[in-house]
Amino acid sequence: MSEHEERPRPGYEERLQAFTGRELRPLTPAQDPVNQPMIRHWAEAMGDTNPVYTDAAAARATGRTGVVAPASMVQAWTMRGYAATVAPPSPSAPGGFDALVALLDEGGYTSVVATDSEFTFLRELETGDHVAVRETVESVSAEKRTALGTGRFVTTLKTYTDRDGATVATQRWRTLRFRPAPAAPPDAVPAPRPRPAVNRDNAFFFEGAERHRLLIQRCTGCRTLRHPPGPCCPGCGSLEWDTVEASGEGRVYSFVVSHHPRHPAFTSPYLVAVVELAEGTRLVTNLTGVAPDDVTIGMPVVLDWLTAAHDPTLPVFRPAPTEAP
Structure with a gap:
């Protein structure tokens, strides 16, 4: 203090x-007492298809007397x-x-x-x-x-x-x-961003980013694109791969507005999004040039690049320009 x-x-x-x-x-x-409608809403929201939550016959077949509530739902009641x-x-x-x-x-x-x-x-x-x-x-x-x-x-x-x-x-x-940490003075040097974990499987991605090329890994066996990068194709199991360059166009698949925990390299709040690329793969990235309240699911976005001294160059996305009527 x-x-x-x-x-x-x-x-x-x-x-x-x-x-x-x-x-x-x-x-x-x-x-309210434990009830079927709220259980159904919870299971649908969580994507939990276990029939013991919604089907009395299926629940009785497991030895239960009827449907039960998901265990982690206890706090919701x-x-x-x-x-x-x-x-x-x-x-x-x-x-x-x-x-x-x-x-x-x-x-x-x-x-x-x-x-x-x-x-x-x-x-x-x-x-x-x-x-x-x-x-x-x-x-x-x-x-x-x-x-x-x-x-x-x-x-x-x-x-x-x-x-x-x-x-x-x-x-x-x-x-x-x-106790919240004191804010940095306006003229303070920005803290470096967290460094990505670069390995043999993903080095091509960051090397491409330094040249402002968004590269996607592609299986040379079944031609399936995949991201994040990995040594083996999840579709056919092939270990052989090459890359293709993304067009830089995509849509917001989902997003969150991050408030905590605060990090000195980021100005809070900031936007973290899953962008579905035009090629079909999805990429976790930041959104720039847009206020959190203006982001919508499905919003068209285009590729931009975040380049700062002593930091790796990273792909980010901003709203796509709107066409004049």
């Missing part, structure tokens, strides 16, 4: 560690829902979640990022089960230095129970509450 930052009041560590074992969320029932998310905050129980956040804010740990989640499942949930959840603090770590900033790992334990009070699952949830 710098000398200009406000220091927490005396006894801070003791007050923070006193949260260990404290209940953050009292036993809270889910808004107890989520607050949209209305509670946008409603004005209501006072929490004394010493609960809001009190812990306020105490962490006092220490300067005003930013948060989830780090990991560990589930233990004790039994499958069936339609008609009504789940409830209770959350307690398991531990608050000593101060740690991380790439995001100095902070503390807060681990809580969520216990999911059925209507009889029997535990059906537990979830150990860990977040990092940290």
Whole structure:
């Protein structure tokens, strides 16, 4: 903590560690019981075609009494829902979640990022089960230095129970509450980008990029294009290959807007996209020259090149020019 930052009041560590074992969320029932429509929506969204989630006969054939919910869906039943998310905050129980956040804010740990989640499942949930959840603090770590900033790992334990009070699952949830690192001065030299792992299978790709050529690996046996590069054709198994140069045209197949974790070489937020090339292969890349809110699935894009001193030349994509009517 710098000398200009406000220091927490005396006894801070003791007050923070006193949260260990404290209940953050009292036993809270889910808004709805486990039901088939929500299971179906979840399975479709996840692409999970296991029939025990949607077909009662198929579930009974496995020894179950009927359809069951996917195990990892247990958290979804107890989520607050949209209305509670946008409603004005209501006072929490004394010493609960809001009190812990306020105490962490006092220490300067005003930013948060989830780090990991560990589930233990004790039994499958069936339609008609009504789940409830209770959350307690398991531990608050000593101060740690991380790439995001100095902070503390807060681990809580969520216990999911059925209507009889029997535990059906537990979830150990860990977040990092940290002090955001100071922004670099405007005239600071940009940090180098992470270096790609270049090997014998993909060296041609990066060598082509240095010459502003987007090369795609092609099997010389079945003529199938593939990316990312590899030693063996996934179609026919041939080890023989050559390359073709892509036209540089494509469409956005999918994309994400990356906010965390922050990296000094990137200006956050930034766009990471899967671009489907005109040749049929797909490439993970960055989108430039467009605001996140203006990106759409299927948007036409064209090849551009990211070239910076001391960094490898990499292909990026920008929106394709629109034709005049």
